[in-house]
Amino acid sequence: MTTLLDVQNVSKRFTMGGIFGRKTIDAVMDASFSLSSENPEIFTIIGESGSGKTTLARMILGLEDPTEGDILFRGEQVDRHAGRAERLKFMSHVQPVFQNPFEAFNPLKQIERYLESTARRFLDTSDKAAIDKAMDDSLQKVGLSLKEVRGRFPHEMSGGQLQRCAIARALIPNPPLLIADEPVSMVDASLRMSIVNLLKSLRDDLKVSVIYITHDLATAYYISNRIIIMQRGRIVEMGDARTVLENPEHAYSRLLKASVLSTDDAGAGKLGTDPTMLDQANNSVGRAGELVARPDGRHVRVYA
């Protein structure tokens, strides 16, 4: 078994000024996990805003240097200061999809120009026919076609279609790893499931591994193989998605699950969060503890 991505004891510390003077923020502390290249999976990172999930993703993409620890992609260090050729090679293997498709695309540019420049760069060709074919192929994978997209501007498409285009663009170099940072949170409810189903089919049919970052536990349960739950930079629980989400052990994971709005008693207007649960979850903030393996395969952070 070869590893695709290996994240080893990664930490990231930001220094910033604030109302109470200059301070440092530990965005990610001691995160480790690895993905294997044989079985593609959807690996989900869950956490509230400020939990460090996006910082972790940015480090994997090489947009941010880790303060400590190493990130290895196929055995090689992810380094944003590497030479251009190496950087391009890395980018052809790991591609991002961002949260808001309306912001990811320039409203004044036709969508195909993004696809075209990606294709031109990674196929290293200026042959029009080859570029068109690459564009059409990847659009077909997301259920669109070049004919539909050609000549259209971002405002002419719905959020769901645009997010599909963003995924199609990421698929052009045939990357083995896709990093999707909250790809559905800005998409309308009725179109959201089509994106989630698309990510699922990427894994099942195209064998692409996906790192899916979200705060939506329901879609995470629906598509992921493994998940990690992050609280203020620390991984508090990780393991098989179904095992963890059906029966979360850490106080914060339980709070997350309890906060998912249920439709089972629609109209009853039940909204209260158990204050003891909130206290327990807040209690673990800032405490180191250690990750302990459990018999069912999950890891949970416990505090002495």
Add this chain to the structure above:
Amino acid sequence: MTQENDIILQVEGLKAYYQMNYFGVNREVRAVDDITMTMRKNEVYGIAGESSSGKTSFIKVLAAAIRPPLRVVEGTVKYNFKNGPIDVTTASPEQIETVRWKHLSYIMQGSMSVLNPVRRIGRTFQDFAQRPLGLTGKAFEDRVVKHLARLNLPADVLKAYPHELSGGMRQRVTIGLATVCHPEFIIADEPTTALDVVVQKEVLSLIRDIQKEMGASVVFVTHDMSVHANVADRVGIIYAGRLVEEGPTRQMFFTPKHPYTAHLVASLPRIGDTQQRPALEGRPPNLADPPQGCRFHPRCPLAVDKCRKEVPPMIEVAPGQRSACWRWEDVKPLVNIAAPAGAMA
């Protein structure tokens, strides 16, 4: 109290179009097309619809923020406030000024872009509420601090700039701004969309508590059906500028009578459930050129010839529930939404 007095908002046959005339070409976007609804006092009415369904235009009319190119072509929007009835489609700006914030208030979408980034929160409160409240100096500050305490915000936030607050706090500040004058009618436009689950629940219960405490009516707009399930008393679904179904929340979730509602409810994934979720194909129609007949027919699994030609009327299909579908009798819930035992513990 008679039935008549109990009604706070009455919208009748409202049509609001964006009318543009550039270089001699007339363009008309029918953002709100023939919406009729009423709201009682002390009620939370949820409006669901996707982007470009015309829900924001509808709210703009409700909030009396009708600015060209948006024009009310037909219909009335009558409020029945304590200081007298008002029809915002015909009222003069001076008349609207008398009800704004004090009686008719608005929680805006996107707390980051709503608050002025170079003004402290306290100054924003002054700009916003000093005139409607008619208080100055210490009295005004006391009133604001008291109100913020109810929202679990410390008085310190008045000295902070928006970027120094977290997303949840900012959202609570915007709720504070909208409710400081104790309005009778609050319009909440996607107040929780950018928040994560824990904060979202907190903000929602806050809105609900404030509403109960003040006895206000709230129009709650979001495309997230799970929010409606927990907040709204009644839900109305807007599709392509038209109200397609409305009814008590429970009925809408368990016995939807419009295929679009059935789909919206079915597309909610839940923990403990791994079955393939149906995704609706196609996209919402362009309102500049909406389809003939029922506007949902190109995406509707039940569509027949009649749907392509004739616009279905809004009819009562169950007590309190109205639907605009020719085939409402055939609409079944797409998934069984009764929970597997223990799955949502």
